Amino acid sequence: MRNFLRHEAIVLVIVMLLAITVGTINPGFFSFFNIFSILKNSTISGLFAVGFFLVLVVGGIDVSFTSIGVVGMYGTVKLALAFYPDAPFVVLFICAALIGAALGLINGLLITRLRAPSLIVTLGTMSLYRGFLLYFIGSNWIRDVPNAMVEFNRTNILALTAENGAKVGLHISVAIFLAIVAFVFLVLRYTTLGRSLYAVGGNPVAARRMGINVEAVQALAYCMAGALAGIAGFLSAVTLRLADPQTLTGSELDVIAAAVLGGAAITGGKGSVIGVFLGVLLIGVMNDSLILLGIAATWQKVAVGVLLLVAIGMPLLARGKLRASQLRTGGDLIRVGGASP
Amino acid sequence: MRFFDSRLVTLLLAAILIVGTLGMVRPDIFFSPLNINSMLLQSSVIGLLSLAVAVTMLTGGIDLSINATANLTSIVVAILLSRMVPAEGANATLQITALALVIGLLVGFGCGLFNGFLIAILGYSPILATLGTMTLFIGIGTVLTGGNTLFGISAFATLGRGSALGIPLPAIIFLLAALVLSLVLEARRFGFYLYLYGANESAARFSGINERRLLLSVYAVSGVLSAVAGLINLGETNSANVDYGTSYVLLAILISVLGGISPSGGAGRIIGVVLAVLILQFLSTGLNLVFQSSNSNFLKEFAWGTTLLVVLAIGGRRYSRLDRASAQTPTVKAGSAVGP
Numbered sequence: 001m002r003n004f005l006r007h008e009a010i011v012l013v014i015v016m017l018l019a020i021t022v023g024t025i026n027p028g029f030f031s032f033f034n035i036f037s038i039l040k041n042s043t044i045s046g047l048f049a050v051g052f053f054l055v056l057v058v059g060g061i062d063v064s065f066t067s068i069g070v071v072g073m074y075g076t077v078k079l080a081l082a083f084y085p086d087a088p089f090v091v092l093f094i095c096a097a098l099i100g101a102a103l104g105l106i107n108g109l110l111i112t113r114l115r116a117p118s119l120i121v122t123l124g125t126m127s128l129y130r131g132f133l134l135y136f137i138g139s140n141w142i143r144d145v146p147n148a149m150v151e152f153n154r155t156n157i158l159a160l161t162a163e164n165g166a167k168v169g170l171h172i173s174v175a176i177f178l179a180i181v182a183f184v185f186l187v188l189r190y191t192t193l194g195r196s197l198y199a200v201g202g203n204p205v206a207a208r209r210m211g212i213n214v215e216a217v218q219a220l221a222y223c224m225a226g227a228l229a230g231i232a233g234f235l236s237a238v239t240l241r242l243a244d245p246q247t248l249t250g251s252e253l254d255v256i257a258a259a260v261l262g263g264a265a266i267t268g269g270k271g272s273v274i275g276v277f278l279g280v281l282l283i284g285v286m287n288d289s290l291i292l293l294g295i296a297a298t299w300q301k302v303a304v305g306v307l308l309l310v311a312i313g314m315p316l317l318a319r320g321k322l323r324a325s326q327l328r329t330g331g332d333l334i335r336v337g338g339a340s341p
Numbered sequence: 342m343r344f345f346d347s348r349l350v351t352l353l354l355a356a357i358l359i360v361g362t363l364g365m366v367r368p369d370i371f372f373s374p375l376n377i378n379s380m381l382l383q384s385s386v387i388g389l390l391s392l393a394v395a396v397t398m399l400t401g402g403i404d405l406s407i408n409a410t411a412n413l414t415s416i417v418v419a420i421l422l423s424r425m426v427p428a429e430g431a432n433a434t435l436q437i438t439a440l441a442l443v444i445g446l447l448v449g450f451g452c453g454l455f456n457g458f459l460i461a462i463l464g465y466s467p468i469l470a471t472l473g474t475m476t477l478f479i480g481i482g483t484v485l486t487g488g489n490t491l492f493g494i495s496a497f498a499t500l501g502r503g504s505a506l507g508i509p510l511p512a513i514i515f516l517l518a519a520l521v522l523s524l525v526l527e528a529r530r531f532g533f534y535l536y537l538y539g540a541n542e543s544a545a546r547f548s549g550i551n552e553r554r555l556l557l558s559v560y561a562v563s564g565v566l567s568a569v570a571g572l573i574n575l576g577e578t579n580s581a582n583v584d585y586g587t588s589y590v591l592l593a594i595l596i597s598v599l600g601g602i603s604p605s606g607g608a609g610r611i612i613g614v615v616l617a618v619l620i621l622q623f624l625s626t627g628l629n630l631v632f633q634s635s636n637s638n639f640l641k642e643f644a645w646g647t648t649l650l651v652v653l654a655i656g657g658r659r660y661s662r663l664d665r666a667s668a669q670t671p672t673v674k675a676g677s678a679v680g681p
Contacts, residue, residue, distance in 0.1 A: 061468065116653045117604045119403070119468060123591050124649035131643025139639060250587070253476055260469060267466070298483045305477030309459070312469045 007263035010314070011278040015285055022289040029292055032160050033168045040170075042284035043177040044236045045251065046277065049258040050184055051228030053276045056259060057188075058221040059201040059268025060118035064107060064126035065255070066248040068226050069233025071133045072100040076234055077243040078137060080146045089148040096234035097227045103129060104226015108219030133245055142243040149238045173235045180228070185273045197221060202269030257304055258283050261311040282307075348601040352616040359623045367630050376626065378509055382577070384622040385511035386411075388615070389570035390589050391596040392515075392522055393563040395614045398597050399526070400539045400556065401606025402460065402467030404563045408589045409478035410452040411571030415581035416482045418445040418572065419491040426496070438496045445572050446565055452478060453564020454557065461556035475590075482583040490582040494575060501576020511573045516615070518566060523611040535559065540607030588642070595649045596621055621645070 023029040048065050055062040076096040080087050087095075107125055111118045156169025188194035199207040200217045208214050237243045262279030264271030283304065290300055363371045370376055390407045397404040418441050425437050452474070459470040503510040526532035534555055538545040546552055575581050600617030602609030628641055 110650065110653075114653050120594065120598055120604050121650065121653060123594055124646045124653065126646070127588075127591060127642045128646030128650065131639050131641070131646055134639035135643055253472065256472060257476070296484075296487075298488055299480070301476055301480030301483055303480070305473055305475075305480050308476060309465075309470070309473040312465055312473060313463060 007314075008272065008275045008278060011262060011275060011282060015278060015282050018282070018285055018289060022285075022292055026292045029289070034288065034292075036168055036170050036174075038281075038284045038288050039174045040239070041287075042280050043171075043173045044232050044239075044248075045255050045258060045283070046177050046280040047180065047228050047232035047235070048251075048255040049262075049276050049280050050181060050273060051225035051232070052255055053259045053262070053264050053271060053273065054184070054197065054221045054228075055118070055225045056264045057197045057201045057268060057271065058218050059204070060111065060218065060221070062104075062107060062118065062122045062222060062225055063252055063256075064103075064122040064129060065225060065229040065232075066250075066252055067126045067129040067133075068100050068103045068229040069236070070245055070248050071103060071129050071137075071233075072096040072230030073233035073237045074133060074137065074142075074243050074245045075099050076230075077142055077145055077149075077237065081142070081144075085146055087146060087148060089152045092146060092148060093231065093234060096230040098230070100230020100233070101223050101227035104229070105219060105223040107226065108222030111222065112215040112219050130249065137245075139245055141245075143241075145237060145241055145243055150241055153238050153241055171239070173239060176231075176235065180231070181273055181277050188273060193217075193220075198269050200268075254283055254304065257308045257311075260308065279311075349610070349613055349616065352600070352613060352620065356616060356620050356623065359620060359627060363623065363627045363630065366627075370630060371626070374507075378504075380622050380626055381512035382509045383625075384618050385509070385515035386570045386574050386577075386586070387589055387592055387596070387621075388515040388618040389518060389566050389573070390593040391600070391614050391618055392518060392611065393566035393570070394590075394593040395597040395600070395602045395609070395611065396522065396526075396535075396559055396566070397467065397563050398594075398602045398604060399535055399606055399609060400559050401542070402556070402559075403471065403594070403604075404453075404456065404560065404567075405468065405471040405590055406452065406456060406475040406478055407563065407567040407570075407593060408586055409475040409482070409583075410449055410564050410567040411574065412581065412583050412585050413452065413478045413482045414445045414448045414568040414571035415575035415585075416485050416491065416583070417448050418442075418497075419494040419575060419581040420485060422494050422496050423491070441496060442572065446568050449564040449566075449568020449571070450561055451564070452567070453561040456564065457557035457560035460560060461553045479583050486582060488583070490580050492580050494581065495579055497572060497576030498579065499576070501573055501578070511577070514569065514573065518569065519611055519615050522562075526611060531555075531558070536607055538606075539603075592621070592645065595645055598649060599652050621648075624648070 019029065028034060048069065051065055052062060073096060076092055076099060079095060080092055084091070103125070107118075107122055110116070110125065111121050114121065152172065155172040157172050157175045158170040160168050188197065196207070196212050196217045199210065199212055200214050204214050207217075233248060236248060240247075258279040259271075259276050260279070261282055262271060262275035262277070264276060286303060286307065287300060290297065290303065360371075390411065393407045394404055421444060422437070422441050425441075456467075456471055456474055459465040459474070460467050465473075500510060500514075505513060526535060534545065534550050537548070538550060538552065538555055542552075571581075574585065578585075596617045597609075597614055598604060599620070600609065600613035600615070602614065624644060625641055628637055628644060632640060
C-alpha cells in the first residue's frame, strides 16, 4: 500500500507543479471558471477511466468501453423516446447503467468462458457493439433528447459570481463523478469484494486457493466497468443535449493513459482510484495548459504520448536494476503472479 | 510443420464457401477482372499491416502502432517529396523517388526499433509501449502536417496503381512480403528462435537465445512492413494524413487471430494470415454487393467483430485444452517463477 501512495504522491506533485507553472504564466488558470471547466471536461473520461481501472485491477484490459458508452447512451435515449418520453432523470440514468452493465457482463463471460486474451475479445466486442448500434439501431443524431436530460444539464451544484460579474457554476455531472470515485474507493478498500478484485489481479492461483471464485470476480469487474461506461456515455449526451451515436470513439487513449498515469499496472492487482483520479486530472490540466500557454493544439498528442511513455516507465525504472541482471544471467524474476512448480 | 494442418483446411474451406456463394449470387460482378483487381488492391495495405501485427504476436507481444507508423512514414515521405520537387506538377526524378523510398523505409525501421527498444531494453509491456508510441507517432504526424491532409504527391503513383502481368503491384508486394516472411519464419534459425520464444519465454532464455536482439528485430520488421503499407497507400491515394485507416489496427489483429496466430504467441503461420486477409476481403466485397446501402460499413464492422469472437470461440477450445494439460503436469509457464 505504501508504494501506491508514493506513486500517487508523485502524480499529485506533478499536477501541482504544472498548475503552479501555468498559473504563474497565465493567472487565468486559477480562476473558478477555468478550474470548474477542467473538472467538467474530465468527468466523462474520468468515469471511463475508473471503469477501465477496475478491469485493470483484475488483470484484464477492456478497450470496448467507448462502444459500451455509446450504446448505453443512444439505447437509453431511443428507449425513452419510444416508451417513456417523460421519464425522470434517475430512470434514464439507471437504464444507461444497466445497458452498460449487460454489455460489460457479456465481455466478462466471453473472456472467462473462452479463456481468450481480454484485449482481443474486447477489440471484437468493441466493433460488434458499435456496428450493431449503427446498423441495426440507428446512426443519426437525436436532437430532441428527453426533457429530463435538458433540465438536468441546467443544474449546477455550486454557483459563484466571478469578479467580472459573470456567473460560473460547477456542473452537477462533476458531483456524480466525485460521488462515484468515492464509492469505488470505499468498495475497493473496505469490502470483501474490493479485496477479492486485488487478490484475483495479483495472483489468480492464490486467490483461487483462498476460496475466491476467480471467474465470477473477473466477470463482475467487466460488468461494473460496463455500468460506469454506460453512465459516462449517458452523461456525455446530457452535457451536449444531443445523442450522437458516432461520438466518443477514438477517445480511448486518453482514458487508458489516465489510468496508467495514475499508477494502475497492466499486470493487475495494483493501483488505486485516487491515483486514477489524479491521472485524469493530470491529463485535464495538461490539455488545458496547452491552450492557456498558447501552444498549438497539434502538439497535444505528442505531449500525451511522451507523458504516457514516461508514466509506464516510472515503475520499471524503479526495478530497472533487477531487470538488467535478470537479462544478463538469463534467470527469471520470481514474480508474485507466477505458479511455483 | 505439415503444410496442411486442420486450421489451414478450415480457412481454405471458408474461403471457397464464401467465393462460391458470392459467385452464385452475383457471378457477373464478382468474377469480373475489375472486381478481382480491386479486391487484390484493397487487401494489400491491410495485408501488410496484418503481417506486421502477426510477427509481433508470434512472440507473445503486439504492435498497436502499425497504422501510426504507416501514416507517419507516408507523411514524412510526402513532405520530403514536396520539398525536393519544387515545381507544381513536375515529376520527381528516379533518384529522388528512390531516395524517398529508402527514407520512408528508414522511418518505419526507426519507429519499429524504438518500440523494440522500449520493450526489449527497458522492459515495457508491448501493449502499453506501442499504445504510447502510437499516440506519439500520431502526434508527430499531426505536428508535421498541422492536422491537414497533404495532397498531390504523385511520385509513388506507380507503386500504388501500377500492375505487372495484369496483377496490381501492391498485391505483388504483399504476396512477396508474405512469402519472404514465411520462408524466414519456417526455414531459418531466426524463425525457430521466434517460435520458441513465443511458446516459452523462459525455455528460450535458458537455451541461450539473445532475447533483446530477437525482440528488437521483430519490432523493426513490424515497423518496416508498416512503412511499406504506408508507402503503397501514399501511392494509391496521392495523399497522406494522420487519420487514415484508424480502424486498421483492430482489423489487422482480427485477421491475424482469424489466420490462426495465437494471441499468446508461439503458434500460427503466415500462410494462414494471407488466407484470412482474402477471406475478410471476400466478406467485405460480398456485404457491399448484397447490401448496397450507405450503412453497409457499419454492418461490416459488426461482421468483423462477430467473426473474431466466433473464431476465438472455436479456437478457444484448443487453448483451454492446453491449459488443462499444463495444469496437470507441473510445467514452468512462460514468465512464471523458477523456484529456488
